[in-house]
Amino acid sequence: MTGNPQDTPTQERGRRRRAHLLTAAVDLLTEGGFAAVTHRAVAQRAGLPLAATTYYFTSRDQLLAEAFAQLVETELATTRHWTTRHGLTGLADQLATADRNRQLGLWELYVHAGRDPALQQIARRWTDGCVRIVADALDLPATDPRARLLYTTISTLWLEHIVEQRPLHDTRALLTTALENASHLA
Incomplete structure (x- = not known):
């Protein structure tokens, strides 16, 4: 261990504060979309002073990018866990019944990624992660175009369900x- 041992509690407190701010940003993003994530709203939600947001995040863009990245990682882990437990056909239930606000947050990432190269990397991480989950479930390499084709079909139906609020059944x-029909792909 290097440095002054007295710094450890301060560093830990800083990590917790930053994590609270990021969690607040993800919550606001999923509840109200891109526009809801402001420094003031994030600080208020986290119960921290407004200055904390600019201390831990150099800009709103950084805060948004990290919030989107956290949302992507959480949702990929959830989807992988669900698919591992219930198989690929069980994914239909998970996608059809998942938290609509969180799903809208993921799709909003795509809209904003079209104009922001930093967000494009995060959107690609989401897509590539989902393709990997589908490929693993079909025992295909992640680079196999059939896995991406199936993921594209799934995501299009999922988007219709979320945006147009088509009937769940x-x-x-x-x-x-x-x-x-994916069994015919492998």
């Missing part, structure tokens, strides 16, 4: 059909 039926 229609979305679930179409997702299940697409996933059942």
